[in-house]
Amino acid sequence: MNVLIAGAGRLGTRVAQVLSAAGNHVTIVDADEDRVEALRGQCDAHLLVGDAGEAAVQERAGVARADLVVVATGRDEDNLVISLLAKRRFAAPRVVARVNDDENAWLFDHRWGVDIAVPAATPLVSLIEEATGTADTVALLRLSTAGVGIIETAITTRSKAAGRTLGDIALPEGTLVATVVRGGNPTAPSPSMRLEPGDELLLVSHSADEHEIHAAFQ
Incomplete structure (x- = not known):
């Protein structure tokens, strides 16, 4: 596209x-x-x-x-x-x-x-204006023509995913991690990548919503 x-x-x-x-x-x-x-x-x-x-x-x-x-x-x-x-x-x-x-x-x-x-x-x-710093998982955009949603979730010290590798996390069906933003720089994700507090994950999904993504990471 x-x-x-x-x-x-x-x-x-x-x-x-x-x-x-x-x-x-x-x-x-x-x-x-x-x-x-x-x-x-x-x-x-x-x-x-x-x-x-x-x-x-x-x-x-x-x-x-x-x-x-x-x-x-x-x-x-x-x-x-x-x-x-x-x-x-x-x-x-x-x-x-x-x-x-x-x-x-x-x-x-x-x-x-x-x-x-x-x-x-x-x-x-x-989220974009950073007016609400409390939300850790937010649906960014729904692309109707592509049939996918873009969701962001932020890893904190309280997140159950902190310290775990991406391969250890069960993602909803039809969902993939597109990039991990660490220190302001996007990083190509791999199953062995260990998540750290401060990481921001951008996910693409055909069917999952922000509540399902929150449940997987938070």
Whole structure:
């Protein structure tokens, strides 16, 4: 699957890490050159500096070949313009857009090229903004076209998985660990990898929800 992500913040980076680890071709676009440079080595994605609200930038990023466009900047007006351009100019088949301000949620629909709106009130954005540091397992995103969900769980000193290897943990059927983020760096997981407090696991699953993942690790 070809994925174009507009916005190299925490949300865009997390989605990129999971989808690229699962073998998808991912491109991230952000107007902030320093932010883009900081991502080098953090995920196997093509990085591009530019304003995704410009047709030339989207074209250069390969939006015409994208199966999924994730619009995740911190400004609703930018997200709407990027979504509309991707859908109307380049006929993107699926556009997922982040809503930063609840008062703007009514705008995020097919009229602006948005297929799936991610409201600020959902656990996803709460996690991305790090507004709730208490949740250890959160569903990040559901990709309807791919039929999979992306779930994050954090290992703490209280987690039953702390000190155990990945091979010792019984995962729900149809679930795999896409990457383990340790010290801010994504690591390719192996059955012999021993989990440590502070590790963040990104999982891809066809059927499991965050409660099942929590039960496996916490």
